[in-house]
Amino acid sequence: MKKDIYAKMQILSDSAKYDVSCSSSGSENNYKTGELGATHNSGICHTFSADGRCISLLKVLLTNYCIYDCAYCINRASNDIPRAAFSPRELADITINFYKRNYIEGLFLSSGIIESENHTMELILRVLEILRYEHRFNGYIHVKLIPGSDAVLIERVVRLASRVSSNIELPSDASLKLLAPNKTKEKVLQPLKLARDLSFERTEKPIGMSTQLIVGATPESDFEILKLSSVLYEKALLKRVYYSAYIPVNEHKNLPALVDKPPLLREHRLYQADWLVRFYGFGYDEILSQERPNLDEALDPKTIWAMQNLHLFPIEINTASKEELIRIPGIGIRGAHKILRARRFQRLTFEDLSKLKISLKRARYFITCHREFQKEVPLYEETLRRALTAPKKTHMPNLFDVSGITGEL
Amino acid sequence: MILVYDGTFEGFLSLVHEVYYKKYVPHAITKKEPHANLLDEVVTIEYDEAKAVKVFRALQKEFPKEAQKTIMHIFLCDTNPFELDLLEYIKLGFKNQKELQNINNPHVFTIINLQKELFRHYHKYSGFLRFEELEDGTLYAKIDSKFSLTYLLGAHFVKRFNNQNFIIHDVKRALAFAKYAEEAQVRSVADFELPSLSDEEEKFKKLWQTFFKSVAIETRKNERLQKQLVPLVYRTYMSEFIETKVFKVLLFVHWIYC
Numbered sequence: 001m002k003k004d005i006y007a008k009m010q011i012l013s014d015s016a017k018y019d020v021s022c023s024s025s026g027s028e029n030n031y032k033t034g035e036l037g038a039t040h041n042s043g044i045c046h047t048f049s050a051d052g053r054c055i056s057l058l059k060v061l062l063t064n065y066c067i068y069d070c071a072y073c074i075n076r077a078s079n080d081i082p083r084a085a086f087s088p089r090e091l092a093d094i095t096i097n098f099y100k101r102n103y104i105e106g107l108f109l110s111s112g113i114i115e116s117e118n119h120t121m122e123l124i125l126r127v128l129e130i131l132r133y134e135h136r137f138n139g140y141i142h143v144k145l146i147p148g149s150d151a152v153l154i155e156r157v158v159r160l161a162s163r164v165s166s167n168i169e170l171p172s173d174a175s176l177k178l179l180a181p182n183k184t185k186e187k188v189l190q191p192l193k194l195a196r197d198l199s200f201e202r203t204e205k206p207i208g209m210s211t212q213l214i215v216g217a218t219p220e221s222d223f224e225i226l227k228l229s230s231v232l233y234e235k236a237l238l239k240r241v242y243y244s245a246y247i248p249v250n251e252h253k254n255l256p257a258l259v260d261k262p263p264l265l266r267e268h269r270l271y272q273a274d275w276l277v278r279f280y281g282f283g284y285d286e287i288l289s290q291e292r293p294n295l296d297e298a299l300d301p302k303t304i305w306a307m308q309n310l311h312l313f314p315i316e317i318n319t320a321s322k323e324e325l326i327r328i329p330g331i332g333i334r335g336a337h338k339i340l341r342a343r344r345f346q347r348l349t350f351e352d353l354s355k356l357k358i359s360l361k362r363a364r365y366f367i368t369c370h371r372e373f374q375k376e377v378p379l380y381e382e383t384l385r386r387a388l389t390a391p392k393k394t395h396m397p398n399l400f401d402v403s404g405i406t407g408e409l
Numbered sequence: 410m411i412l413v414y415d416g417t418f419e420g421f422l423s424l425v426h427e428v429y430y431k432k433y434v435p436h437a438i439t440k441k442e443p444h445a446n447l448l449d450e451v452v453t454i455e456y457d458e459a460k461a462v463k464v465f466r467a468l469q470k471e472f473p474k475e476a477q478k479t480i481m482h483i484f485l486c487d488t489n490p491f492e493l494d495l496l497e498y499i500k501l502g503f504k505n506q507k508e509l510q511n512i513n514n515p516h517v518f519t520i521i522n523l524q525k526e527l528f529r530h531y532h533k534y535s536g537f538l539r540f541e542e543l544e545d546g547t548l549y550a551k552i553d554s555k556f557s558l559t560y561l562l563g564a565h566f567v568k569r570f571n572n573q574n575f576i577i578h579d580v581k582r583a584l585a586f587a588k589y590a591e592e593a594q595v596r597s598v599a600d601f602e603l604p605s606l607s608d609e610e611e612k613f614k615k616l617w618q619t620f621f622k623s624v625a626i627e628t629r630k631n632e633r634l635q636k637q638l639v640p641l642v643y644r645t646y647m648s649e650f651i652e653t654k655v656f657k658v659l660l661f662v663h664w665i666y667c
Contacts, residue, residue: 005612006619014623031568038569044536045638047649049625052634056536059624097613100548100573101540102566136572247628262628338512345511352513 003084011084015064015075016110020242021165021210024056024105024140037099037139039162044105057108057142058098062086062123066112070180071252072217075112088126096135106140113146121149128160145191147183158195163208166191171225175218178254196237208239215270216246216263217255221293222270230277230284243270269295276301279333280326298389303329306366307381314368318347330362362388413453416440418484419461425499426460438492472502476509482524485557494519530554531561537643538562540575542607548575551646559586559595567593614648621649
């Protein structure tokens, strides 16, 4: 039966939505006179879906037919779901027309495995060729490499795409064996290693790569997950790791029982820790260890780190280096820059910091401003934790409130 | 003392000239004749080309490039009463241009933050602006924004749509950025009648709405977050939200009358 284009769009975007990655940032501005499309260094969100996620790219599968049978995946071969496929030309046409209306930054193309790995990769390559050569399209294209396809095909895709990725999905080989019998970690990383070697040979800026890890489907601790990510960053293999709170779409004897809420807070804390590793100069072993294998849900990882290392605090705002400033809980890269900029002109006080709109909610416990410091809470882990996790006092004055001072209504 | 000027950049430069040479100390600067009380002295400043040019030359000479850009940008924030802060910013720059970096100064801080707000709006609209294809292939977008963004957005889209013709129409300010072939400029629009849309427009709008709906994950639904990220003011011309709004109104009507 031939499906109409709306039904195809519905099926194929529905199947792709569990992929978290949708960023279009980190590429050079590259417009060419007389051509269509440009990437934007900071990335641009074109709208936000009802789950609050940024929509930047047209994220679809070329097809959701699949010969694999991975337990966690909605498109596994044994599932009885509606299937559809775009033709490469059809998809290229939609991409261009969406782009011209400023709906999207570009395309995020993934696919189920149809017929064979190589056949699938060829179809994806065809889409890229139509976009890049026929439409002269310079916008962003993210391609999911198909593990197990030929090196020649991967090489051609890497030359045309802005970013490529391959999802590891599960943080250890044991879990992969359990839930994705057709995949191994080696097989998943193979296309990424190939793409890295290719881009090292080239003189231009290396291509960005990313991967995704599912959190909460298998028993790995946060420590193991974070360790895996930072190893991947160190090997210059990846630019980004995405964490995806496990959302049950299938039932399977090896999967956790269906729960109604995905572990969103755990996912959030993992992202915070990931940021600390990538931008704040933290090592994964500073944040977590074998003894403390999981992130605290009540407080963010930087605050936890600070409470473990109270001998480094309080930090003097007026003399600390940038590296020290960004280690203060509640002060980010922007805040640190503001402080560095402002203190060139005068010594900063708590009041100055508030004027600069730097949040002191957490930071005040960990800083001094030229002999000025908060005196209510002593610098011990228990007292700090109590102060930081205390429920917010919200007092809504009502009509019958009696003034504490005069006793008047 | 209240100073009144005509609201243009040139008019403001004339005002700066007068402040310097007549030693005015205004406590307010407005674009329109204010309802002042009897005690306020109101001085209306007429645009004077010679004075404006003189101040402009001085700005070019004394101010670093970045600060000159900032002053231009502040003028795009036309719904914000920025005049007093901008005047102080300019006075400060003439005194000592290093002080323009000093964010401890409340005027500098206000100006820099206002510029940041402008950039934030500009960045949001570079994603949220929606074009429709007209019969002749021209892309047409309407915008209804707090600040005047047609210049910035025009430059942004010239890069992306380099082989397209397009118009960005600021409805409230009656301004439009138009790019046709090699030519690109901002013009004022007195009266505009929208030509018919291309035959394919409906199809792609519908495809987009389909995509928008099906890409959201039901178990992660979070409309509060969505509203925080795309506040309602931006949604006026975004088709993916318009459709659901109409639907909600219909539901409401149904609920009242049936």
